[in-house]
Amino acid sequence: MCILRAGLMVPVRPSAVELPERVPGPPMTAFSDGSGTGGTSYNLGMLQQRTIKSLTRAVGVGMHSGQRVELTLRPAAPDAGIMFRRIDLPVPVDIPVSAQAVCDTRMASTLSPGGDPGAPKVQTVEHLLSACAGLGIDNLVVDITAEELPILDGSAASFVFLLQSAGIALLDAPKRFMRIKRAVEVDEAKGAARKWARLDPFHGFKLSFEIDFKHPALDQTGQRFEFDMSSGRYKHDIARARTFGFTKDVELMRSRGLSRGGSMDNAIVVDDYKVLNTEGLRYDDEFVKHKILDAIGDMWVLGHPLLAAYSAFKSGHALNNKLLRAVLADQTNYEWITFDDETRAPAGFTALAPAW
Numbered sequence: 380m381c382i383l384r385a386g387l388m389v390p391v392r393p394s395a396v397e398l399p400e401r402v403p404g405p406p407m408t409a410f411s412d413g414s415g416t417g418g419t420s421y422n423l424g425m426l427q428q429r430t431i432k433s434l435t436r437a438v439g440v441g442m443h444s445g446q447r448v449e450l451t452l453r454p455a456a457p458d459a460g461i462m463f464r465r466i467d468l469p470v471p472v473d474i475p476v477s478a479q480a481v482c483d484t485r486m487a488s489t490l491s492p493g494g495d496p497g498a499p500k501v502q503t504v505e506h507l508l509s510a511c512a513g514l515g516i517d518n519l520v521v522d523i524t525a526e527e528l529p530i531l532d533g534s535a536a537s538f539v540f541l542l543q544s545a546g547i548a549l550l551d552a553p554k555r556f557m558r559i560k561r562a563v564e565v566d567e568a569k570g571a572a573r574k575w576a577r578l579d580p581f582h583g584f585k586l587s588f589e590i591d592f593k594h595p596a597l598d599q600t601g602q603r604f605e606f607d608m609s610s611g612r613y614k615h616d617i618a619r620a621r622t623f624g625f626t627k628d629v630e631l632m633r634s635r636g637l638s639r640g641g642s643m644d645n646a647i648v649v650d651d652y653k654v655l656n657t658e659g660l661r662y663d664d665e666f667v668k669h670k671i672l673d674a675i676g677d678m679w680v681l682g683h684p685l686l687a688a689y690s691a692f693k694s695g696h697a698l699n700n701k702l703l704r705a706v707l708a709d710q711t712n713y714e715w716i717t718f719d720d721e722t723r724a725p726a727g728f729t730a731l732a733p734a735w
């Protein structure tokens with residue numbers, strides 16, 4: 380098995396970059412918080428959308444496919460959203476992020492155009508999307524040369540580094556938020572096996588996650604963590620948490636064509652008793668922090684920040700996507716808003732760097 384350690388990252392010098400054509404964003408049911416003029420003549424104090432300043436590249440392998448993949452991140456125009464582009468196909472295929480684009484949630488979040496399972500896909504998007512959320516990136520074009528994003532070091536830290544080395548640019552358009560207006564909860568299974576995830580109204584974005592692994596190695600770590608994006612500590616407290624896997628599951632996963640690129644270079648590997656990585660854990664509670672990292676990325680398939688409190692017990696990619704679809708199924712659950720006066724936005728949303 381060939382593994383590129385942490386990928387090869389190549390920040391590219393700023394250059395003239397073609398911006399894609401502007402595409403419409405979601406309809407605005409409430410255009411502003413009522414403090415400004417709104418419309419297309421933006422006042423200077425509005426909370427702006429972000430993209431990156433210049434293109435940047437990385438090379439690595441897909442966690443599940445084991446395939447080598449080149450990744451190029453490009454600036455995008457206001458309201459373009461985040462768009463994956465399969466440039467390895469004879470005719471490049473664009474895959475815009477949206478909750479409906481999620482077509483597979485086994486072990487990773489996979490997108491296809493409109494969620495069509497027969498269409499070209501992009502797999503394992505959650506760590507890059509988590510980094511975009513952490514840095515407040517609304518618009519981005521992501522060119523890839525294979526079906527799966529590179530796993531790099533198994534966390535979002537490499538993507539944060541890439542995005543920050545490209546530089547973060549403010550755009551002349553108001554940042555759109557989905558504000559949750561009432562609680563929405565989804566669950567799976569009953570009794571002791573029950574898992575759930577929910578969103579409650581909140582002026583900001585915070586997460587509370589609990590895992591429940593009856594395992595000697597995980598029992599020694601914190602299995603519950605709360606994180607508030609307004610703390611400004613995404614990069615320090617969450618982004619470095621790696622994905623994890625159990626040796627007993629590896630054979631089964633590989634028989635299903637999964638985890639072919641997984642190794643101790645890009646995952647925490649746990650046997651029946653202990654963590655096998657010689658360097659140990661990056662955080663005492665790295666497992667639950669990675670679940671928060673994933674949840675942040677899974678929520679960012681909306682392409683916009685949530686104003687909500689997320690909480691979950693043993694949730695994963697499938698339940699996280701089910702939660703977003705439940706929100707979107709009823710328009711009275713949410714509204715789209717912008718902030719004409721950024722000082723009225725929740726704490727942490729306005730700081731450019733370090734973001735959140």
Ligand SMILES: [Zn+2]
Pocket residue numbers: 505506622669673
């Ligand atoms: Zn993950």
